[in-house]
Amino acid sequence: MTYILYGNRRSGSLAVEMALAEIGADYEVREIDLDTEAQRNEAYAEVNPQRKVPALLTPSGETLTESAALLLTLDDRHPEAGLLPKGATERAQALRWLLFVATEIYPVVEINDYPERFSPTEETAIGLRDVAQSIWRKRWLLVENEIAGEPYLLRSGFCLTDLYIAVVSRWAQQDAWRPENLPRVERLTAAVAERPATAPVWSRHRPETTPNRFD
Numbered sequence: 302m303t304y305i306l307y308g309n310r311r312s313g314s315l316a317v318e319m320a321l322a323e324i325g326a327d328y329e330v331r332e333i334d335l336d337t338e339a340q341r342n343e344a345y346a347e348v349n350p351q352r353k354v355p356a357l358l359t360p361s362g363e364t365l366t367e368s369a370a371l372l373l374t375l376d377d378r379h380p381e382a383g384l385l386p387k388g389a390t391e392r393a394q395a396l397r398w399l400l401f402v403a404t405e406i407y408p409v410v411e412i413n414d415y416p417e418r419f420s421p422t423e424e425t426a427i428g429l430r431d432v433a434q435s436i437w438r439k440r441w442l443l444v445e446n447e448i449a450g451e452p453y454l455l456r457s458g459f460c461l462t463d464l465y466i467a468v469v470s471r472w473a474q475q476d477a478w479r480p481e482n483l484p485r486v487e488r489l490t491a492a493v494a495e496r497p498a499t500a501p502v503w504s505r506h507r508p509e510t511t512p513n514r515f516d
């Protein structure tokens with residue numbers, strides 16, 4: 302039996318796909334093209350009523366959503382893959398920053414990418430994107446200061462939060478700002494991109510070479 306991952310290039314599904322690759326699980330990717338708003342289709346709403354990616358169908362037939370929950374579920378079901386550290390102290394930090402990125406940063410990308418959803422007029426939508434990008438930068442600086450390992454978040458080494466940081470940090474059109482301001486995030490991302498299990502997945506998504514969708 303196989304996992305089925307609904308996702309799109311450079312999207313949050315990349316983190317989940319890399320976790321599946323780390324585990325060595327069998328999986329199939331079903332593309333939901335965000336450029337053509339395929340997430341709005343009725344057929345996909347049956348998979349995820351919120352009409353967002355990623356969604357994961359498990360080998361036992363459950364449909365799961367929410368990227369952070371998917372990563373934690375994969376750790377739970379494949380503990381041998383070591384996606385989270387064993388030590389309670391390190392594990393707490395991995396969860397802390399996973400949830401920080403999931404709840405404090407990931408939602409800001411919706412405001413950046415779809416400001417019209419949050420704004421009464423087109424004019425205010427443009428200003429809203431600028432505000433979202435400024436909040437984005439401030440919150441990433443908090444993550445940058447917490448990266449304690451070399452190159453990963455934790456001194457104990459790689460964990461699933463690194464996958465999440467690598468993927469989410471590529472968004473919101475911050476390619477010019479990131480290298481100087483988030484050097485640890487950049488080193489962590491380069492390391493994730495080169496891991497034996499994740500490198501083929503990363504290069505298929507090519508998050509660093511794709512033009513930003515909403516420019």
Ligand SMILES: N[C@@H](CCC(=O)N[C@@H](CS)C(=O)NCC(=O)O)C(=O)O
Nearest residue numbers: 312313340352353354355367368369
């Ligand atoms: N809380 C959700 C957010 C998912 C999300 O916003 N996904 C984006 C792609 S990275 C999406 O599907 N956007 C399309 C849309 O909002 O219409 C999660 O963590 O899985």
